[in-house]
Amino acid sequence: HSLSCNVLFAEFDDAADLLAANPDAMTISIDEPVEIPKNQHSHLQEPGREEDDELLGTNDSDKTELLAGQKKSAPFWTFDYYQTFFDVDTYQVLDRIKGSVFPVPGKNFVRLYIRSNPDLYGPFWICATLVFTVAVSGNLSNFFIHLGKPTYHYVPEFRKVSIAATTIYAYAWLVPLALWGFLMWRNSKVMNIVSYSFLEIVCVYGYSLFIYIPTAILWIIPQEVVRWVLMIFSLCLSGSVLVMTFWPAVRDDNRRVALVTVGTIVLLHALLSVGCLAYFFDAPEVEVPAPIIPAQNGTVITKSQ
Numbered sequence: 001h002s003l004s005c006n007v008l009f010a011e012f013d014d015a016a017d018l019l020a021a022n023p024d025a026m027t028i029s030i031d032e033p034v035e036i037p038k039n040q041h042s043h044l045q046e047p048g049r050e051e052d053d054e055l056l057g058t059n060d061s062d063k064t065e066l067l068a069g070q071k072k073s074a075p076f077w078t079f080d081y082y083q084t085f086f087d088v089d090t091y092q093v094l095d096r097i098k099g100s101v102f103p104v105p106g107k108n109f110v111r112l113y114i115r116s117n118p119d120l121y122g123p124f125w126i127c128a129t130l131v132f133t134v135a136v137s138g139n140l141s142n143f144f145i146h147l148g149k150p151t152y153h154y155v156p157e158f159r160k161v162s163i164a165a166t167t168i169y170a171y172a173w174l175v176p177l178a179l180w181g182f183l184m185w186r187n188s189k190v191m192n193i194v195s196y197s198f199l200e201i202v203c204v205y206g207y208s209l210f211i212y213i214p215t216a217i218l219w220i221i222p223q224e225v226v227r228w229v230l231m232i233f234s235l236c237l238s239g240s241v242l243v244m245t246f247w248p249a250v251r252d253d254n255r256r257v258a259l260v261t262v263g264t265i266v267l268l269h270a271l272l273s274v275g276c277l278a279y280f281f282d283a284p285e286v287e288v289p290a291p292i293i294p295a296q297n298g299t300v301i302t303k304s305q
Helices: 002-021 050-056 059-070 079-086 090-101 109-114 121-145 159-187 198-208 212-218 224-250 255-280
Strands: 292-294 300-302
Touching: 090 109, 090 121, 090 198, 090 224, 109 198, 109 224, 121 159, 121 198, 121 212, 121 255, 159 198, 159 224, 159 255, 198 224, 212 224, 212 255, 224 255
Parallel strands: none
Antiparallel strands: 292 300
């Protein structure tokens, strides 16, 4: 005990010497915990904007976005910079696919799934899978429609793969680029416009196309009514993801501009759906040559159909 008391008295003497040298110094007791004040951000909310806060995100989601942006600090000309865009696991991709197939009303797809870690892995492979699914299903549909006809000879149309790739990848990249530029332009004019990043918009469009993969497989069914019902159903699901994502970003803009923007998004999405169904699954009429009937006098008579 005498040794510990000597050490304790020595500490008190050192503290006394420090206080004598600097009387204004602040002392903290070890036994009493220091309570760190929390920063409370209070702001006045307009009536009826609680739903807007839920759609457009909270302070926590903004912090998550900033932390996510810190991971992409590598120069854009290095491989590490682009590697971060593919840094996702299977569970994240499946969760985002599920969110695009089963959209939840009142939930923003970017804030709920994408903003923490936007990726290009899912959109790239979804588009690649959709390209081959549409091309192969279109060839199979044409084959099954004319199966059993003696005058029909099946020839695979490999050009449909290149046409499908050009159409789908152009839509998944050029449309988000145009939309991103439009949102940036409107953001410079209207302060309340929410501007998504280009990568986030590409993610939304890429994952929204997933529903067309099983739809394209079902389009093999040679029934026009079934095909159009499937197309409308898929268009409603994927289109609702786009509308619920981009409507909160433009609704504070001019009413007419906001409606035209959302209408253009839906129209371009519908053109892609109708175009794929009409071009790749439209059964061309097979021209059957007219039978040649030889006449008795040596002339040849062609029997018209």
